[in-house]
Amino acid sequence: MIAKSSPSANLFSRREFSGRLGSLLSTVAIAGTAFASPRRQTAPGTSNASEISHTAEAVHQEVVFKASRAQVYEALTDAAQFTKFTAILTDMAAGPAEISREVGGSFALFGGRIRGRHVELVPNARIVQAWRAGSWDEGTYSIVRFVLKDEGETTRIVFDHTGFPTGDAESLASGWKEHYWEPLAKFFAS
Numbered sequence: 001m002i003a004k005s006s007p008s009a010n011l012f013s014r015r016e017f018s019g020r021l022g023s024l025l026s027t028v029a030i031a032g033t034a035f036a037s038p039r040r041q042t043a044p045g046t047s048n049a050s051e052i053s054h055t056a057e058a059v060h061q062e063v064v065f066k067a068s069r070a071q072v073y074e075a076l077t078d079a080a081q082f083t084k085f086t087a088i089l090t091d092m093a094a095g096p097a098e099i100s101r102e103v104g105g106s107f108a109l110f111g112g113r114i115r116g117r118h119v120e121l122v123p124n125a126r127i128v129q130a131w132r133a134g135s136w137d138e139g140t141y142s143i144v145r146f147v148l149k150d151e152g153e154t155t156r157i158v159f160d161h162t163g164f165p166t167g168d169a170e171s172l173a174s175g176w177k178e179h180y181w182e183p184l185a186k187f188f189a190s
Contacts, residue, residue, distance in 0.1 A: 051173050059161040059173045063181045067188040069124040069148040072155045075184060076127055076146060077101060082109065085187035086179065110179070116141065124148060136165060157181075 051061050065072055075081045082097040086109070099107040100118065108115050113134045120128035127146040142164035149156045161172055 057162070057164060057166050057169050059159075059169055059176065061159045061173065061176060061181070062156055063159070063185075064151060064154050064156045065185060065188050066154055068153075069150060069155045071188070072148055072157065072184075073124045073127070075187065077121065085183050086110065088183035088186050116144075119143070131161070133168075140165060 051059055067075075075085055077099060078101075079097045079099040082099060086097070095111045097107070097109045099105075099109075101121070103118050103121050106115070106117050107129070114131065115134065116129050116131040118127070119130055120126060125148055127144075129144045130141040131144045132141045143162050145160045147158040149158060159176065161176070164172060
């Protein structure tokens, strides 16, 4: 099911968004060249200092789930499933998620605390989003990238988050674990 956004929920047009995104992507591409992190698997809920680049603000995490790539992709892009797995949380589950299933479509998660648009959707393989926290300055977007890889009967998410405000790396790294990876692991275990 595709969640429809109300006109008031769209703070700016797709054209304005594209212009802002183009500007952000050129900045992120420059910052991304300085970021190289060793690929290490961490269990949901554990911290690893190698996840945070100190040469450029970025978060790199890899997590493995007992689910197929199709199941992981659906959980991250289907509003009903996203709402269900985040309902495992008590502090962030604030109403149903709204998630478009189209490139350029918007999403609103955790009661609107997280908003953005899909930059790229490759079913069962990759999700790239322009992503923002509600506490950030208006018009400030970062880029998140989920790459889904088969590992036998499991799926590894290779996750990168770049282009966010300086000083937010540690909070975001722990937030991804607490609000995405841990409840998603519980969701697939049930």
